[in-house]
Amino acid sequence: MLTLENIDAGYGPTTILQDVSLDVKEGEIVTIVGANGAGKTTTLRTIVGQIKPRAGKISFMGEDITRLPAHEVVDRGIILVPEGRQLFPDMTVRENLQMGTYRKAARDNQEQRLEEVLSLFPRVRERLDQNASSLSGGEQQMVAIARGMMAKPRILMFDEPSLGLAPIVVSQVFDVVRQIAATGTTVLIVEQNVFTTLKVAHRGYVLENGRVVLADTSEALLKNDHVRRAYLGI
Protein backbone atom coordinates (compact mmCIF):
# COMPACT_ATOMS: atom_id res chain seq x y z
CA MET A 1 0.00 0.00 0.00
CA LEU A 2 2.73 2.45 1.07
CA THR A 3 6.28 1.86 -0.09
CA LEU A 4 9.49 3.78 0.53
CA GLU A 5 12.42 2.83 -1.67
CA ASN A 6 15.96 3.95 -0.85
CA ILE A 7 14.94 7.29 0.64
CA ASP A 8 17.59 9.90 1.49
CA ALA A 9 16.23 12.96 3.25
CA GLY A 10 17.18 15.70 5.69
CA TYR A 11 16.93 19.35 6.63
CA GLY A 12 19.12 21.88 4.87
CA PRO A 13 22.65 20.56 4.63
CA THR A 14 22.04 17.84 7.23
CA THR A 15 21.23 14.37 5.95
CA ILE A 16 19.10 12.37 8.35
CA LEU A 17 17.66 9.43 6.45
CA GLN A 18 19.97 7.26 4.41
CA ASP A 19 18.72 4.60 2.07
CA VAL A 20 15.52 3.96 4.02
CA SER A 21 13.20 1.39 2.50
CA LEU A 22 10.02 0.14 4.10
CA ASP A 23 6.53 -0.91 3.19
CA VAL A 24 3.15 -1.05 4.84
CA LYS A 25 0.42 -3.38 3.60
CA GLU A 26 -3.27 -2.66 3.79
CA GLY A 27 -4.76 -3.46 7.19
CA GLU A 28 -1.40 -3.80 8.91
CA ILE A 29 -0.08 -2.10 12.02
CA VAL A 30 3.55 -1.32 11.36
CA THR A 31 5.89 0.46 13.73
CA ILE A 32 9.16 2.31 13.34
CA VAL A 33 11.11 2.22 16.58
CA GLY A 34 14.39 3.83 17.46
CA ALA A 35 16.12 6.24 19.76
CA ASN A 36 15.63 9.98 19.86
CA GLY A 37 17.14 11.49 16.71
CA ALA A 38 17.20 8.24 14.76
CA GLY A 39 15.06 9.79 12.00
CA LYS A 40 11.60 8.50 12.90
CA THR A 41 9.82 11.84 12.69
CA THR A 42 11.77 12.72 9.55
CA THR A 43 10.52 9.51 7.94
CA LEU A 44 6.88 10.43 8.62
CA ARG A 45 7.34 14.04 7.51
CA THR A 46 8.95 12.81 4.31
CA ILE A 47 6.06 10.45 3.61
CA VAL A 48 3.51 13.21 4.11
CA GLY A 49 5.40 15.58 1.78
CA GLN A 50 6.59 18.14 4.33
CA ILE A 51 10.18 17.20 3.58
CA LYS A 52 11.24 16.47 0.02
CA PRO A 53 13.55 13.46 -0.22
CA ARG A 54 16.90 13.94 -1.95
CA ALA A 55 16.77 10.50 -3.47
CA GLY A 56 14.47 7.51 -3.58
CA LYS A 57 10.83 6.95 -4.29
CA ILE A 58 7.63 6.92 -2.26
CA SER A 59 4.55 5.28 -3.69
CA PHE A 60 1.04 4.90 -2.35
CA MET A 61 -1.53 2.53 -3.83
CA GLY A 62 0.71 2.17 -6.86
CA GLU A 63 1.04 5.93 -7.44
CA ASP A 64 4.34 7.80 -7.21
CA ILE A 65 3.81 10.49 -4.55
CA THR A 66 7.47 11.41 -3.99
CA ARG A 67 7.19 14.97 -5.29
CA LEU A 68 3.63 15.83 -4.28
CA PRO A 69 3.05 18.83 -1.99
CA ALA A 70 1.79 17.92 1.48
CA HIS A 71 -1.83 18.91 0.90
CA GLU A 72 -2.05 16.58 -2.09
CA VAL A 73 -0.51 13.71 -0.16
CA VAL A 74 -3.10 14.29 2.57
CA ASP A 75 -5.83 14.41 -0.08
CA ARG A 76 -4.94 10.82 -0.97
CA GLY A 77 -5.77 9.72 2.55
CA ILE A 78 -2.33 9.63 4.17
CA ILE A 79 -3.01 11.26 7.52
CA LEU A 80 -0.40 12.11 10.14
CA VAL A 81 -1.19 12.62 13.81
CA PRO A 82 1.85 14.78 14.51
CA GLU A 83 4.22 14.77 17.43
CA GLY A 84 3.22 17.21 20.15
CA ARG A 85 -0.46 17.16 19.07
CA GLN A 86 -0.28 20.38 17.04
CA LEU A 87 -3.90 21.30 17.64
CA PHE A 88 -5.26 24.67 16.55
CA PRO A 89 -4.99 26.37 19.94
CA ASP A 90 -7.62 29.09 19.54
CA MET A 91 -10.23 26.83 18.02
CA THR A 92 -12.74 24.77 19.93
CA VAL A 93 -12.35 21.00 19.99
CA ARG A 94 -15.30 20.76 17.60
CA GLU A 95 -13.62 23.12 15.14
CA ASN A 96 -10.39 21.14 15.39
CA LEU A 97 -12.34 18.00 14.49
CA GLN A 98 -14.07 19.84 11.64
CA MET A 99 -10.64 20.74 10.27
CA GLY A 100 -10.02 17.00 10.08
CA THR A 101 -12.71 16.78 7.42
CA TYR A 102 -11.06 19.36 5.19
CA ARG A 103 -9.81 16.66 2.83
CA LYS A 104 -12.26 16.34 -0.07
CA ALA A 105 -13.06 12.67 0.50
CA ALA A 106 -14.01 13.39 4.12
CA ARG A 107 -16.42 16.28 3.56
CA ASP A 108 -19.65 14.32 3.26
CA ASN A 109 -21.65 13.09 6.26
CA GLN A 110 -19.58 15.05 8.74
CA GLU A 111 -22.12 14.75 11.55
CA GLN A 112 -22.29 10.98 11.26
CA ARG A 113 -18.51 10.79 11.10
CA LEU A 114 -18.26 12.93 14.23
CA GLU A 115 -20.57 10.54 16.09
CA GLU A 116 -18.52 7.51 15.01
CA VAL A 117 -15.26 9.11 16.06
CA LEU A 118 -16.62 10.44 19.35
CA SER A 119 -17.82 6.94 20.28
CA LEU A 120 -14.12 6.09 20.59
CA PHE A 121 -13.38 9.17 22.68
CA PRO A 122 -16.03 9.79 25.34
CA ARG A 123 -13.84 12.37 27.09
CA VAL A 124 -13.51 14.40 23.91
CA ARG A 125 -17.29 14.62 23.59
CA GLU A 126 -17.48 16.40 26.96
CA ARG A 127 -14.94 18.97 25.77
CA LEU A 128 -16.39 19.72 22.31
CA ASP A 129 -17.04 23.41 22.89
CA GLN A 130 -13.90 24.15 24.88
CA ASN A 131 -10.82 25.77 23.42
CA ALA A 132 -8.26 23.16 22.44
CA SER A 133 -5.52 24.91 24.38
CA SER A 134 -7.48 24.51 27.63
CA LEU A 135 -7.30 20.69 27.56
CA SER A 136 -4.82 18.49 29.38
CA GLY A 137 -2.02 16.82 27.43
CA GLY A 138 -3.80 13.47 27.34
CA GLU A 139 -7.06 15.05 26.19
CA GLN A 140 -5.19 16.99 23.53
CA GLN A 141 -3.63 13.77 22.27
CA MET A 142 -7.08 12.19 22.02
CA VAL A 143 -8.34 15.22 20.07
CA ALA A 144 -5.33 15.00 17.75
CA ILE A 145 -6.09 11.33 17.07
CA ALA A 146 -9.80 12.03 16.68
CA ARG A 147 -8.98 14.84 14.24
CA GLY A 148 -6.92 12.39 12.21
CA MET A 149 -9.81 9.91 12.24
CA MET A 150 -12.21 12.56 10.97
CA ALA A 151 -10.18 12.64 7.73
CA LYS A 152 -11.26 9.06 6.86
CA PRO A 153 -7.63 7.99 6.62
CA ARG A 154 -6.58 5.15 4.36
CA ILE A 155 -3.42 5.04 6.40
CA LEU A 156 -3.14 6.74 9.77
CA MET A 157 0.36 7.60 10.95
CA PHE A 158 1.17 8.39 14.56
CA ASP A 159 4.26 10.28 15.61
CA GLU A 160 5.15 9.57 19.26
CA PRO A 161 1.54 9.52 20.49
CA SER A 162 2.62 8.64 24.04
CA LEU A 163 5.21 11.41 24.37
CA GLY A 164 4.88 13.39 27.57
CA LEU A 165 1.79 11.57 28.80
CA ALA A 166 1.16 9.93 32.17
CA PRO A 167 1.46 6.11 32.12
CA ILE A 168 -2.29 5.57 32.52
CA VAL A 169 -2.97 7.91 29.59
CA VAL A 170 -0.32 6.14 27.52
CA SER A 171 -2.18 2.86 27.87
CA GLN A 172 -5.42 4.61 26.87
CA VAL A 173 -3.70 5.94 23.77
CA PHE A 174 -2.50 2.48 22.80
CA ASP A 175 -6.00 1.07 23.41
CA VAL A 176 -7.33 3.63 20.96
CA VAL A 177 -4.68 2.73 18.39
CA ARG A 178 -5.67 -0.92 18.73
CA GLN A 179 -9.36 -0.07 18.29
CA ILE A 180 -8.63 2.04 15.22
CA ALA A 181 -6.63 -0.78 13.66
CA ALA A 182 -9.47 -3.19 14.48
CA THR A 183 -11.78 -1.16 12.25
CA GLY A 184 -9.49 -1.99 9.32
CA THR A 185 -7.54 1.27 9.16
CA THR A 186 -3.90 0.77 8.23
CA VAL A 187 -1.57 2.16 10.90
CA LEU A 188 2.05 3.27 10.85
CA ILE A 189 3.25 4.22 14.30
CA VAL A 190 6.50 5.79 15.42
CA GLU A 191 7.44 5.41 19.06
CA GLN A 192 10.19 5.45 21.63
CA ASN A 193 8.00 3.29 23.81
CA VAL A 194 9.35 0.19 22.07
CA PHE A 195 7.92 -2.62 24.16
CA THR A 196 4.30 -1.45 24.19
CA THR A 197 4.39 -0.56 20.52
CA LEU A 198 5.77 -3.92 19.44
CA LYS A 199 3.02 -5.58 21.48
CA VAL A 200 0.44 -3.72 19.38
CA ALA A 201 2.10 -3.87 15.95
CA HIS A 202 2.35 -6.72 13.46
CA ARG A 203 5.74 -5.75 12.12
CA GLY A 204 8.46 -3.31 13.00
CA TYR A 205 11.46 -1.50 11.59
CA VAL A 206 14.35 -0.47 13.80
CA LEU A 207 15.87 2.85 12.77
CA GLU A 208 19.37 3.81 13.94
CA ASN A 209 21.20 6.94 12.77
CA GLY A 210 18.88 7.30 9.81
CA ARG A 211 19.23 3.73 8.57
CA VAL A 212 16.95 0.72 8.86
CA VAL A 213 19.03 -1.81 10.79
CA LEU A 214 16.36 -4.42 11.44
CA ALA A 215 13.01 -5.31 9.93
CA ASP A 216 10.93 -8.18 11.17
CA THR A 217 7.70 -9.29 12.77
CA SER A 218 7.00 -7.87 16.20
CA GLU A 219 7.40 -11.24 17.91
CA ALA A 220 10.80 -11.73 16.32
CA LEU A 221 11.92 -8.22 17.24
CA LEU A 222 10.80 -8.70 20.83
CA LYS A 223 13.07 -11.77 20.98
CA ASN A 224 15.96 -10.15 19.12
CA ASP A 225 19.07 -9.73 21.28
CA HIS A 226 20.01 -6.33 19.89
CA VAL A 227 16.49 -4.97 20.39
CA ARG A 228 16.29 -6.43 23.89
CA ARG A 229 19.60 -4.90 24.89
CA ALA A 230 19.30 -1.51 23.17
CA TYR A 231 15.61 -0.72 23.59
CA LEU A 232 14.05 -2.97 26.15
CA GLY A 233 16.84 -2.84 28.71
CA ILE A 234 16.78 -6.58 29.23
Added chain:
Amino acid sequence: MTTFLQVLLNGLMLGGLFAIVAIGLTLIFGIVKVVNFAHGEFLMAGMFVTWLITTRLGLHPYASVIIVVPMMFLLGALTQRLLIQPLMSAEDDHVQIFATVGLSTAMINLALLIFGADIANTPNFGLRTPIEIGPVRVLTGQLYIFIAAIILVIALQLFLKNSQTGRAIRAVAQHRVAAELMGVNVPRIYILSFGLGAACVGLAAVLIAPLYPTSSNIGTYFVLTAFVVVVLGGLGSIPGAFFGALVIGLVDSLSGFYIGSDLREAVVFGIFLLILILKPSGLFGKRMTLSHLS
Protein backbone atom coordinates in the same frame (compact mmCIF):
# COMPACT_ATOMS: atom_id res chain seq x y z
CA MET B 1 -22.18 70.08 26.24
CA THR B 2 -23.23 70.14 22.61
CA THR B 3 -19.66 70.90 21.62
CA PHE B 4 -18.42 67.97 23.65
CA LEU B 5 -21.00 65.66 22.03
CA GLN B 6 -20.02 66.96 18.61
CA VAL B 7 -16.33 66.37 19.29
CA LEU B 8 -17.17 62.89 20.56
CA LEU B 9 -19.23 62.10 17.47
CA ASN B 10 -16.47 63.42 15.20
CA GLY B 11 -14.10 61.11 17.03
CA LEU B 12 -16.33 58.10 16.50
CA MET B 13 -16.72 58.89 12.81
CA LEU B 14 -12.98 59.30 12.46
CA GLY B 15 -12.64 55.98 14.26
CA GLY B 16 -14.90 54.33 11.68
CA LEU B 17 -12.66 55.72 8.96
CA PHE B 18 -9.49 54.43 10.64
CA ALA B 19 -11.18 51.08 11.22
CA ILE B 20 -12.15 50.49 7.63
CA VAL B 21 -8.59 51.24 6.52
CA ALA B 22 -7.00 49.11 9.25
CA ILE B 23 -9.14 45.96 8.90
CA GLY B 24 -7.41 44.73 5.76
CA LEU B 25 -4.00 45.46 7.23
CA THR B 26 -4.64 43.45 10.38
CA LEU B 27 -6.26 40.64 8.38
CA ILE B 28 -3.16 40.21 6.21
CA PHE B 29 -0.84 40.42 9.17
CA GLY B 30 -2.87 37.96 11.23
CA ILE B 31 -2.81 35.29 8.56
CA VAL B 32 0.15 35.77 6.25
CA LYS B 33 2.29 37.30 9.08
CA VAL B 34 3.51 39.97 6.69
CA VAL B 35 3.20 43.66 7.49
CA ASN B 36 2.05 45.16 4.22
CA PHE B 37 3.74 48.55 4.06
CA ALA B 38 2.07 49.12 0.70
CA HIS B 39 -1.37 49.03 2.35
CA GLY B 40 -1.74 52.81 2.12
CA GLU B 41 -0.82 52.71 -1.55
CA PHE B 42 -3.45 50.03 -2.12
CA LEU B 43 -5.89 52.55 -0.65
CA MET B 44 -4.50 55.27 -2.92
CA ALA B 45 -4.86 53.03 -6.01
CA GLY B 46 -8.46 52.24 -5.07
CA MET B 47 -9.24 55.94 -4.56
CA PHE B 48 -7.77 56.88 -7.95
CA VAL B 49 -9.81 54.21 -9.70
CA THR B 50 -12.93 55.39 -7.87
CA TRP B 51 -12.15 58.92 -9.01
CA LEU B 52 -11.67 57.75 -12.62
CA ILE B 53 -14.92 55.80 -12.68
CA THR B 54 -16.89 58.60 -11.05
CA THR B 55 -15.54 61.40 -13.25
CA ARG B 56 -15.30 59.55 -16.58
CA LEU B 57 -18.51 57.56 -16.37
CA GLY B 58 -20.46 60.03 -14.26
CA LEU B 59 -21.47 57.28 -11.87
CA HIS B 60 -22.10 57.60 -8.15
CA PRO B 61 -18.74 56.89 -6.43
CA TYR B 62 -20.27 54.01 -4.48
CA ALA B 63 -21.13 52.30 -7.78
CA SER B 64 -17.43 51.82 -8.46
CA VAL B 65 -17.36 49.24 -5.66
CA ILE B 66 -18.21 46.54 -8.23
CA ILE B 67 -14.96 47.26 -10.04
CA VAL B 68 -12.64 48.50 -7.29
CA VAL B 69 -13.16 45.66 -4.79
CA PRO B 70 -12.50 42.80 -7.25
CA MET B 71 -9.61 44.78 -8.73
CA MET B 72 -8.03 45.24 -5.32
CA PHE B 73 -8.59 41.58 -4.50
CA LEU B 74 -6.65 40.73 -7.63
CA LEU B 75 -3.89 43.22 -6.79
CA GLY B 76 -3.53 41.73 -3.32
CA ALA B 77 -3.58 38.15 -4.59
CA LEU B 78 -0.94 38.95 -7.20
CA THR B 79 1.22 40.74 -4.62
CA GLN B 80 1.22 37.63 -2.47
CA ARG B 81 1.76 35.24 -5.37
CA LEU B 82 4.42 37.19 -7.28
CA LEU B 83 6.17 39.23 -4.59
CA ILE B 84 5.74 37.71 -1.12
CA GLN B 85 5.48 33.98 -1.86
CA PRO B 86 8.87 33.74 -3.61
CA LEU B 87 10.37 35.44 -0.54
CA MET B 88 8.65 33.25 2.04
CA SER B 89 11.43 30.70 1.97
CA ALA B 90 13.99 33.47 2.58
CA GLU B 91 15.87 32.88 5.79
CA ASP B 92 15.33 36.44 6.94
CA ASP B 93 11.73 37.62 7.42
CA HIS B 94 12.79 41.23 6.93
CA VAL B 95 13.14 40.60 3.22
CA GLN B 96 9.34 40.56 2.93
CA ILE B 97 9.09 43.86 4.79
CA PHE B 98 11.55 45.49 2.40
CA ALA B 99 9.62 44.03 -0.52
CA THR B 100 6.37 45.71 0.59
CA VAL B 101 8.21 48.98 1.31
CA GLY B 102 9.59 48.77 -2.21
CA LEU B 103 6.13 48.09 -3.61
CA SER B 104 4.83 51.14 -1.75
CA THR B 105 7.49 53.41 -3.25
CA ALA B 106 6.94 51.96 -6.71
CA MET B 107 3.18 52.55 -6.48
CA ILE B 108 3.57 56.14 -5.29
CA ASN B 109 5.87 56.92 -8.22
CA LEU B 110 3.65 55.08 -10.66
CA ALA B 111 0.73 57.23 -9.47
CA LEU B 112 2.83 60.37 -9.92
CA LEU B 113 3.67 59.23 -13.44
CA ILE B 114 0.06 58.51 -14.40
CA PHE B 115 -1.90 61.14 -12.49
CA GLY B 116 0.76 63.77 -11.86
CA ALA B 117 1.14 65.64 -8.59
CA ASP B 118 -2.29 67.26 -8.77
CA ILE B 119 -5.07 66.49 -6.39
CA ALA B 120 -7.99 64.52 -7.77
CA ASN B 121 -11.36 65.45 -6.34
CA THR B 122 -13.99 62.77 -6.59
CA PRO B 123 -17.51 64.26 -7.00
CA ASN B 124 -19.24 63.68 -3.69
CA PHE B 125 -22.85 63.28 -4.86
CA GLY B 126 -24.19 64.80 -1.65
CA LEU B 127 -22.06 62.60 0.61
CA ARG B 128 -20.64 65.72 2.23
CA THR B 129 -24.08 66.91 3.23
CA PRO B 130 -24.44 67.08 7.00
CA ILE B 131 -27.39 65.45 8.64
CA GLU B 132 -28.53 66.48 12.06
CA ILE B 133 -28.86 63.99 14.87
CA GLY B 134 -30.39 65.97 17.70
CA PRO B 135 -27.99 68.78 18.52
CA VAL B 136 -25.06 67.34 16.57
CA ARG B 137 -24.22 66.95 12.91
CA VAL B 138 -22.44 64.36 10.85
CA LEU B 139 -21.62 64.03 7.15
CA THR B 140 -23.67 61.32 5.46
CA GLY B 141 -20.53 59.89 3.87
CA GLN B 142 -18.90 59.58 7.30
CA LEU B 143 -21.94 57.84 8.69
CA TYR B 144 -21.90 55.34 5.81
CA ILE B 145 -18.22 54.61 6.47
CA PHE B 146 -18.98 53.94 10.12
CA ILE B 147 -21.83 51.60 9.26
CA ALA B 148 -19.77 49.87 6.58
CA ALA B 149 -16.93 49.31 9.04
CA ILE B 150 -19.30 47.59 11.49
CA ILE B 151 -20.83 45.44 8.75
CA LEU B 152 -17.37 44.50 7.44
CA VAL B 153 -16.15 43.43 10.88
CA ILE B 154 -19.24 41.29 11.45
CA ALA B 155 -19.19 39.79 7.95
CA LEU B 156 -15.52 38.86 8.22
CA GLN B 157 -16.02 37.31 11.65
CA LEU B 158 -18.96 35.25 10.38
CA PHE B 159 -16.97 34.14 7.34
CA LEU B 160 -13.93 33.16 9.40
CA LYS B 161 -16.03 31.43 12.03
CA ASN B 162 -18.57 29.51 9.99
CA SER B 163 -17.32 28.69 6.52
CA GLN B 164 -15.03 25.83 5.63
CA THR B 165 -12.60 28.23 3.93
CA GLY B 166 -12.77 30.66 6.83
CA ARG B 167 -11.92 27.86 9.23
CA ALA B 168 -9.00 26.85 7.01
CA ILE B 169 -7.77 30.46 7.07
CA ARG B 170 -7.86 30.49 10.89
CA ALA B 171 -6.17 27.11 10.98
CA VAL B 172 -3.31 28.38 8.82
CA ALA B 173 -3.01 31.50 11.01
CA GLN B 174 -2.85 29.41 14.19
CA HIS B 175 -0.70 26.50 13.06
CA ARG B 176 0.50 26.45 9.49
CA VAL B 177 2.17 23.03 9.65
CA ALA B 178 -0.85 21.34 11.21
CA ALA B 179 -3.15 22.98 8.66
CA GLU B 180 -1.04 21.43 5.93
CA LEU B 181 -1.56 18.04 7.58
CA MET B 182 -5.32 18.57 7.29
CA GLY B 183 -4.88 18.90 3.52
CA VAL B 184 -5.04 22.71 3.41
CA ASN B 185 -3.21 24.24 0.47
CA VAL B 186 -1.36 26.84 2.54
CA PRO B 187 0.08 28.97 -0.31
CA ARG B 188 -3.44 29.27 -1.73
CA ILE B 189 -4.84 30.38 1.62
CA TYR B 190 -2.14 33.07 1.78
CA ILE B 191 -3.04 34.30 -1.70
CA LEU B 192 -6.73 34.35 -0.79
CA SER B 193 -6.08 36.16 2.50
CA PHE B 194 -3.86 38.81 0.95
CA GLY B 195 -6.55 39.30 -1.68
CA LEU B 196 -9.23 39.62 1.01
CA GLY B 197 -7.20 42.17 2.96
CA ALA B 198 -6.66 44.20 -0.18
CA ALA B 199 -10.36 43.93 -1.10
CA CYS B 200 -11.20 45.38 2.33
CA VAL B 201 -9.01 48.40 1.68
CA GLY B 202 -10.64 48.62 -1.76
CA LEU B 203 -13.98 49.04 -0.05
CA ALA B 204 -12.39 51.67 2.19
CA ALA B 205 -11.08 53.49 -0.89
CA VAL B 206 -14.52 53.70 -2.50
CA LEU B 207 -16.05 55.10 0.67
CA ILE B 208 -13.23 57.55 1.42
CA ALA B 209 -12.73 58.92 -2.11
CA PRO B 210 -15.79 61.22 -2.11
CA LEU B 211 -14.74 62.75 1.24
CA TYR B 212 -11.00 63.24 0.84
CA PRO B 213 -9.02 64.56 -2.12
CA THR B 214 -6.95 61.82 -3.74
CA SER B 215 -3.24 62.27 -4.32
CA SER B 216 -0.26 60.00 -4.75
CA ASN B 217 0.75 60.36 -1.11
CA ILE B 218 -2.72 60.01 0.47
CA GLY B 219 -1.85 56.46 1.53
CA THR B 220 0.84 57.56 3.96
CA TYR B 221 -1.62 59.95 5.60
CA PHE B 222 -4.08 57.18 6.47
CA VAL B 223 -1.86 54.20 6.90
CA LEU B 224 0.35 55.60 9.66
CA THR B 225 -2.70 55.89 11.86
CA ALA B 226 -3.81 52.44 10.68
CA PHE B 227 -0.57 50.99 12.03
CA VAL B 228 -1.22 52.59 15.41
CA VAL B 229 -4.76 51.21 15.36
CA VAL B 230 -3.61 47.70 14.47
CA VAL B 231 -1.00 47.67 17.23
CA LEU B 232 -3.47 49.07 19.76
CA GLY B 233 -6.10 46.48 18.83
CA GLY B 234 -3.63 43.61 18.86
CA LEU B 235 -1.89 42.56 15.66
CA GLY B 236 -4.14 40.31 13.62
CA SER B 237 -7.34 40.92 15.60
CA ILE B 238 -10.23 42.26 13.50
CA PRO B 239 -12.50 43.34 16.38
CA GLY B 240 -9.34 44.72 17.99
CA ALA B 241 -8.69 46.87 14.96
CA PHE B 242 -12.26 48.17 15.10
CA PHE B 243 -12.22 49.14 18.76
CA GLY B 244 -8.63 50.33 18.53
CA ALA B 245 -9.72 52.61 15.70
CA LEU B 246 -12.56 54.04 17.79
CA VAL B 247 -10.14 54.77 20.65
CA ILE B 248 -7.66 56.47 18.33
CA GLY B 249 -10.47 58.37 16.59
CA LEU B 250 -11.75 59.67 19.92
CA VAL B 251 -8.26 60.55 21.16
CA ASP B 252 -7.52 62.34 17.91
CA SER B 253 -10.73 64.32 18.02
CA LEU B 254 -10.66 65.17 21.74
CA SER B 255 -6.99 66.10 21.83
CA GLY B 256 -7.39 68.12 18.62
CA PHE B 257 -10.14 70.15 20.24
CA TYR B 258 -9.06 70.42 23.86
CA ILE B 259 -5.27 70.35 23.55
CA GLY B 260 -4.66 71.82 20.14
CA SER B 261 -4.96 70.54 16.64
CA ASP B 262 -1.19 70.73 16.14
CA LEU B 263 -0.66 68.25 18.91
CA ARG B 264 -3.16 65.58 17.77
CA GLU B 265 -0.54 63.42 16.16
CA ALA B 266 1.82 63.85 19.07
CA VAL B 267 -0.88 62.50 21.40
CA VAL B 268 -1.79 59.64 19.06
CA PHE B 269 1.79 58.53 18.58
CA GLY B 270 2.52 59.08 22.27
CA ILE B 271 -0.21 56.52 22.94
CA PHE B 272 1.35 54.25 20.32
CA LEU B 273 4.67 54.33 22.19
CA LEU B 274 2.92 53.71 25.50
CA ILE B 275 1.18 50.61 24.12
CA LEU B 276 4.45 49.28 22.77
CA ILE B 277 6.03 49.72 26.18
CA LEU B 278 3.16 48.66 28.44
CA LYS B 279 1.09 46.13 26.48
CA PRO B 280 2.74 45.18 23.22
CA SER B 281 0.09 42.54 22.53
CA GLY B 282 -2.60 45.24 22.31
CA LEU B 283 -6.18 45.33 23.55
CA PHE B 284 -7.34 42.11 21.89
CA GLY B 285 -3.94 40.64 21.21
CA LYS B 286 -3.44 36.91 21.32
CA ARG B 287 -0.13 35.80 22.66
CA MET B 288 2.17 35.46 19.69
CA THR B 289 4.16 32.32 20.24
CA LEU B 290 6.65 30.70 17.95
CA SER B 291 4.17 27.93 17.23
CA HIS B 292 1.82 30.54 15.78
CA LEU B 293 4.48 31.75 13.44
CA SER B 294 6.17 28.52 12.42
